[in-house]
Amino acid sequence: MKNIKTTALVLTLPWILTFAIFWLFPLVYSIVISFSNYQLLSKSFDWVGFDNYKSLLSDQDFIQALKNTFIFVAGTIPFTTIIALGLALLINKEFPGQGIFRSGYFLPSITSMVVIALIFTNLYQRGGYIAYLASLIGFTPPENGFLYNNRTALFSIMAMDVWMASGYYMLIFLSGLKAIPHELYEAAKISGAGPIRQFFHITLPLLKPVMLFILVINSIKSFQVFVEIFVMTKGKFETSTMVYYLYEKGLTTKFQIGYASAAAYVLFIIIAIFSIIQFLLFRKRQPLW
Amino acid sequence: MVTDKFLLFLKYIILTIILLIMIFPLLWMFRISLMPTGNGIGLINIVSSQITFNNYLELFRTSNMGRFLFNSLLVGSIVTVGNILFCFMTAYSIARYKYIVNKLLFISVIIILMIPVHIIIIPMYILMVKAKLYDSYGALILPWLVNPIGIFLVKQYIESIPPSMEEAARIDGAGEFKILFKIVMPLCKPALAVLAIQVFFTNWNSFLFPFILTQSEQYRTLPVALALFQGHQAIDWQHLMAGSTIAVLPILLVFLIMQRQIVSGITAGGIKQ
Numbered sequence: 330m331k332n333i334k335t336t337a338l339v340l341t342l343p344w345i346l347t348f349a350i351f352w353l354f355p356l357v358y359s360i361v362i363s364f365s366n367y368q369l370l371s372k373s374f375d376w377v378g379f380d381n382y383k384s385l386l387s388d389q390d391f392i393q394a395l396k397n398t399f400i401f402v403a404g405t406i407p408f409t410t411i412i413a414l415g416l417a418l419l420i421n422k423e424f425p426g427q428g429i430f431r432s433g434y435f436l437p438s439i440t441s442m443v444v445i446a447l448i449f450t451n452l453y454q455r456g457g458y459i460a461y462l463a464s465l466i467g468f469t470p471p472e473n474g475f476l477y478n479n480r481t482a483l484f485s486i487m488a489m490d491v492w493m494a495s496g497y498y499m500l501i502f503l504s505g506l507k508a509i510p511h512e513l514y515e516a517a518k519i520s521g522a523g524p525i526r527q528f529f530h531i532t533l534p535l536l537k538p539v540m541l542f543i544l545v546i547n548s549i550k551s552f553q554v555f556v557e558i559f560v561m562t563k564g565k566f567e568t569s570t571m572v573y574y575l576y577e578k579g580l581t582t583k584f585q586i587g588y589a590s591a592a593a594y595v596l597f598i599i600i601a602i603f604s605i606i607q608f609l610l611f612r613k614r615q616p617l618w
Numbered sequence: 619m620v621t622d623k624f625l626l627f628l629k630y631i632i633l634t635i636i637l638l639i640m641i642f643p644l645l646w647m648f649r650i651s652l653m654p655t656g657n658g659i660g661l662i663n664i665v666s667s668q669i670t671f672n673n674y675l676e677l678f679r680t681s682n683m684g685r686f687l688f689n690s691l692l693v694g695s696i697v698t699v700g701n702i703l704f705c706f707m708t709a710y711s712i713a714r715y716k717y718i719v720n721k722l723l724f725i726s727v728i729i730i731l732m733i734p735v736h737i738i739i740i741p742m743y744i745l746m747v748k749a750k751l752y753d754s755y756g757a758l759i760l761p762w763l764v765n766p767i768g769i770f771l772v773k774q775y776i777e778s779i780p781p782s783m784e785e786a787a788r789i790d791g792a793g794e795f796k797i798l799f800k801i802v803m804p805l806c807k808p809a810l811a812v813l814a815i816q817v818f819f820t821n822w823n824s825f826l827f828p829f830i831l832t833q834s835e836q837y838r839t840l841p842v843a844l845a846l847f848q849g850h851q852a853i854d855w856q857h858l859m860a861g862s863t864i865a866v867l868p869i870l871l872v873f874l875i876m877q878r879q880i881v882s883g884i885t886a887g888g889i890k891q
Binding site for chain 2: 333337338340343352354355419420424430431433436439441442443444447450452457497500501552553555556572575589590593594596604
């Protein structure tokens with residue numbers, strides 16, 4: 330028995346160390362430091378209690394970043410989920426060439442976000458391809474390009490994200506669809522239910538766990554949007570988000586470590602609350618549709 | 619019969635249009651990377667200008683492209699090997715040794731699994747500065763050698779293997795480590811392949827942590843180099859897109875060769891709730 334304990338300790342040591350040094354310590358450190366006014370460059374350090382959290386509430390940049398993040402999450406997730414489900418239903422049944430379409434749709438998801446953001450910076454620019462497409466359908470594109478305009482910048486980035494992520498969630502929906510027993514559809518057919526009733530009474534209810542999984546991981550991911558903002562607009566034109574804000578406050582110019590850590594914890598709490606709400610919502614009310 | 623065929627035809631048309639929308643931006647990137655510099659990249663030029671591979675050669679000659687590529691490969695490989703080894707070891711211990719500390723460790727895995735990783739950028743930065751690891755390979759590699767998703771994935775897999783072979787080996791007097799690496803590890807190959815691909819892809823594409831934890835070009839990985847490339851006044855699209863193509867190509871090749879494992883890896887994550 331003692332032997333087993335030693336073996337177990339040796340085997341799990343890499344995780345114990347990683348967990349302690351690179352996860353637990355940073356998490357505890359940033360909670361403690363969020364009650365101070367620590368600034369890395371000026372080396373000032375005083376305990377300030379809840380002051381950081383209080384001043385966040387009246388910080389216009391923070392409110393703006395919070396608002397943009399919510400717009401981003403609320404504006405992308407429904408579209409991504411519906412498009413992903415649509416794609417999954419389209420290619421669910423086996424047919425010649427299924428693999429090509431599945432891989433093709435999935436391709437953007439394995440591409441680096443930096444690369445995708447760079448390509449779309451080109452596509453969205455003044456006189457670029459998307460401006461050309463917009464003018465074809467009689468829409469006047471913004472004068473300086475889609476990313477240099479307060480009204481269109483954030484939405485342009487959101488559209489790109491929906492395009493990019495749909496294929497990934499399509500794959501997860503496909504696995505959910507595969508798990509639905511075929512007999513259910515046979516039985517429905519015999520009792521005269523059409524494809525639409527089958528969808529609402531069999532497919533959707535049985536996809537509920539997969540749907541929950543997708544909503545939770547997609548919102549955890551979307552609340553942390555950063556790379557595309559950094560590459561495409563540097564947070565200008567009303568596109569700053571929470572993670573961009575805490576990067577800017579904590580790791581550029583003044584290095585306001587304490588203040589930015591407080592912002593990080595607010596983000597953490599928001600994401601936690603969101604995940605819990607989604608979880609409860611899907612668990613309590615049996616048929617959601 | 620006729621309507622059936624027509625519907626199938628219509629389906630293929632729709633699927634193809636969507637496919638074009640999905641791969642168009644990547645084709646666009648590749649096309650720009652093949653355009654001669656100096657021509658500008660107006661829409662007409664994109665259709666009509668000639669094809670040249672000069673941008674790629676120039677990129678390697680005039681920038682540190684070779685170094686960035688090397689850094690990405692080096693960091694990606696070490697992190698991948700680390701995860702195969704360490705996730706497997708931790709997962710085996712948690713799955714097979716019913717021991718109180720292992721239960722606690724599994725809880726730690728689950729908790730970290732749910733924590734949004736970007737909220738620790740600031741303490742991670744300070745930690746690396748204080749540990750004198752800022753701007754080094756250590757900063758790029760050490761935090762990611764073992765990850766909770768990997769432990770979770772491999773643990774589920776090991777639990778689906780009946781322990782009879784291990785017990786037989788134990789009776790024959792084989793040591794624990796021999797059982798672990800000679801018997802169980804080969805059985806876990808499918809799960810470890812999935813893990814390796816996921817870790818390598820994530821690491822290859824990762825931007826935020828390599829960006830905040832390094833400073834000099836010496837330790838810059840490809841995504842960071844590309845994001846900082848556009849810093850000059852006018853964007854040099856031809857070279858930027860050539861660099862982007864280089865960043866996408868290895869991933870694309872691995873994806874085409876190992877499609878099945880990749881798809882099953884993602885769906886494995888999807889089914890287990």
